Each structure stands twice: as structure tokens, then as C-alpha cells.
Amino acid sequence: MASGMAVTVVTQSSTITTSVLVPFAGTGILTPAQVYPVVVGSNLGTTFTVVFAAFAGVGPDAEIGLQAAFVHLIHNLFAIVAIYVTPLLRPVPLLCAENLARVAAEHRWVLAVYLATVFIALPALVIVLAGVV
Numbered sequence: 001m002a003s004g005m006a007v008t009v010v011t012q013s014s015t016i017t018t019s020v021l022v023p024f025a026g027t028g029i030l031t032p033a034q035v036y037p038v039v040v041g042s043n044l045g046t047t048f049t050v051v052f053a054a055f056a057g058v059g060p061d062a063e064i065g066l067q068a069a070f071v072h073l074i075h076n077l078f079a080i081v082a083i084y085v086t087p088l089l090r091p092v093p094l095l096c097a098e099n100l101a102r103v104a105a106e107h108r109w110v111l112a113v114y115l116a117t118v119f120i121a122l123p124a125l126v127i128v129l130a131g132v133v
Helices: 004-012 014-024 031-056 062-084 091-106 110-128
Strands: none
Touching: 014 031, 031 062, 031 091, 091 110
16 A cells, blocks of 8 residues: 555646556456555555645645645545445455456446446436535
């Protein structure tokens, strides 16, 4: 986990950290269980990058930027404590990812439906229910 966090802080991109691991996992050099802690660390590392950037803010809205950065940091820390540190829950994301990958490899349309649902429909529903729009 520390390696993923360190690489992400240095490169300032969890996408780079994760993208470098994908070919290794895809060829079988690394297992999903080996990639998992590095990805968790990279997600935590990206929160530190955001906090560093928020400290650069000045003016009346700088406090809002810091609040958003700390919400991001605390959210990721709680997720790590709740899921990764808890032995009973630690395998759940791996099992979900493995099952989704297996199904998506057999039926490509499932991936499109999953992405549209998780990244478009659900956020839109939350926004509508929150009355923001």
C-alpha cells in the first residue's frame, strides 16, 4: 500500500500508478491480490496530492478548497479502515472485480451498462434527489 501511495504522490496521478499495473495483471505477472494494496495506496496517495494542492489556494474561497480536500482524504481513510483493514471485508472488492471482469469478458455489453449506471445514472439520480438541479 505504501508503494502505491508513494508513487502516486511523486507522479501526482493515481491513474499512472494503476495504468502501469494493468498490463502486469493482464499478463498474469501480478495477481489481483498483489495489485489490490497498491491500488488502495494510490487512491490514498491521490488524496494527499489534493490536500497539497488545496494548501496553495488563497483568498476567500481557499477554505472551501481545503474542506473539499479533507473530505476526500477522510472518505478514503474511512474506506481503507472499513474495508481493507477489516479481514472479513478485505476480499469483497477483489471478488466483485473478478466476477465483473469474468462477466464483462463474456458479455461486453455488461461493462457498458455497468459504466453508464455507476458513473452517469446513479450520480444523476443523486443530484436530482438532492434537488441541486
